[in-house]
Amino acid sequence: MSDSAPRFPYRKNADQFAPRPAQHPVIVVGAGPVGLALAIDLVLGGVPAVVLDEDDSVSTGSRSICWAKRTLEIYDRLGCAEPMMVRGITWNRGKVFHGDRLLYEFDLQPEDGHRFPAFINLQQNLAEEIFVRRAQDLAGDGLDLRWKNRVTAVVAEDDHVGVEIDTPDGPYRLRSEYLVAADGVRSTVRRALGLDFEGRVFEDRFLISDVRMQAAFPSERRFWFDPTFHAGRSALLHRQADDIWRIDLQLGQDADPEHELAPENVAARLRSMLGPKVPFEIVWTSLYTFQCRRLERFSHGRVFFAGDAAHQVSPFGARGGNGGVQDADNLGWKLALVLKGTAPDRLLDSYNAERVPAADENILHSTRATDFMTPKTAASATFRDAALGLAERYPFARGFVNSGRLSRPATLEGSPLNTPDTDAFTPLQRPGSPAPDAAIVRPDGTKGWLLRELQEGFTALCFGDDAAAASVRDRRVPVAVKLVGAGGLGDSSGKAAERYDATPGTTYLIRPDQHVVGRWRRPTAAQISAALDRALAFQE
Amino acid sequence: MATLHTDGNIPDPDAFYAELIGLHRDLTEEQSRIVNAKLILILANQVGDVGLLRQAMAIARGALT
DSSP states (O other): OOTTOOBOOOOOOGGGGOSSOEEEEEEEEOOSHHHHHHHHHHHHTTOOEEEEOSSSBOOOSSOOOEEEHHHHHHHHHTTOHHHHHHHSEEEOEEEEEETTEEEEEEESOOSOOOSSOSEEEOOHHHHHHHHHHHHHHTGGGTEEEETTOEEEEEEEOSSOEEEEEEOTTOOEEEEEEEEEEOOOTTOHHHHHTTOOOEEEEOOOEEEEEEEEEOOOOOSSEEEEESOGGGTTSEEEEEEOSTTEEEEEEEEETTOOHHHHHSHHHHHHHHHHHHOTTOOEEEEEEEEEOOEEEEOSOSEETTEEEOGGGTEEOOSTTSHHHHHHHHHHHHHHHHHHHHHTTSSOGGGGHHHHHHHHHHHHHHHHHHHHHHHHHSOSSHHHHHHHHHHHHHHTTOGGGGGTOOSOOOOOOOOOTTOTTOOOOOSOOOSTTOTTSBOOOOEEEOTTSOEEEGGGGGOSSEEEEEESOOHHHHTTTTSSSOEEEEEESTTSBBOTTOHHHHHTTOOTTOEEEEOTTSBEEEEESSOOHHHHHHHHHHHTTOOO | OOOOOOSOOOSOHHHHHHHHHHHTTTOOHHHHHHHHHHHHHHHHHHHOOHHHHHHHHHHHHHTTO
């Protein structure tokens, strides 16, 4: 993995030799999936971004591998999803074993008519290569990616953020209107501001290995409680791209790191899992303990924290990488509109208001899964064994078995940007929820996807009648008006209308990050306009 | 005779499970056993139907293997 990793050359930039610190609208610290997603989003939104990364390559080690459907929808908006789909391993199915018996399996995407699967697996370093390529393609549009630029100090002032940076040519300074810390769990920016995480640390140690092998296992997530090859513990197997497999073995609290990481001991554990006949090569091994915790606030004046720099979860549920990209998705459009002067500064307050609850939801699920797998009390262990003992024959008990609740997008409940329902609707697509996809036919007869039609900023999605929406399309910000039916987008299967609980006249106002602002059965222009103002934080 | 539910019937099983485990926090094993036994008696009284309770008891005992 690391021997074939691409190197991105350090280049001198004019700011290093300027007499005074140059000022930029946004500095993003960290060129991982979260930082690059944000920078790409900003540049697509018309705001230039400087990205500083201390390294000159993609990440190494066992990092994120599972990218959820919602994350893929975000990547599609950013122009990165196609190469990820080509490179990644598509999967929708999970299997849970107890000992050697299959307890049950689950399908994470039981219905069709969605462009993206429930998940693809693509190791973070390969995903990052795709983001870097996309970022490089946007260099001419203002995406300024600076490798070997290590942030050494951050000073947050009322009217700007000052940054000190070290490079192979020595130090220099920059100023920016806003700074986004996407510099990971050991965030330099977080330390520079003297901030710390709050939450739980789990004692159990886990051995995580990435292994190269040709194996006949299908592309699905397999989780074992108490397997014979690893008695009394849990195990997880995931297929990644290029014949790499992720294996995650619970070792308990008393595991001795030195002993466990000795290559012959790792090999013996994997050998007993994979059987005597499967040749494998260990690509990476590490020993982990997990934390479920976060910063108290994700925004501090002009500094915003996203991804692992803001919150940490255990890996069971793939909520770290996906949660981080959804942070970027939430912040990008807000920063762009504020910097362009289209929305007031206080729009940025909603980042904290919306993403802290989203992180809490991820932390809650991650904590519960970790508690189920590693019971802390005798009673907890007894209930777990009871649930596992019932789950094969009695479906109700499967609801208690927790091998990780896999990443789902947050519904931004109670966000100040939402306009609460005044008309009767089923709750599923309520304000704050991510807009669902559906197969559609464009007016020119080509097949398409509904979410692809919601990539132009704010969008009014109108079923059968777009007269009210059309009259507000140029208010404050451009609003794309998309008509379903009545000569607009074809919905012959009726899936779009069904998923949006739509009747003729139903209109959804949808944000640039594809979350629902508000919805009406037959809105007036004034209703849509007021909802737009609220979503831009013009109303208190 | 009424038939026991064996499909999921609790809207948010994870939240309930977390509360159930939380109920035992800081208890000794003996205390936990008593709490569990009380809980069974309380729930059995709520169910009331001895036929249903017999079915539940058979499942609980049968899944010991």
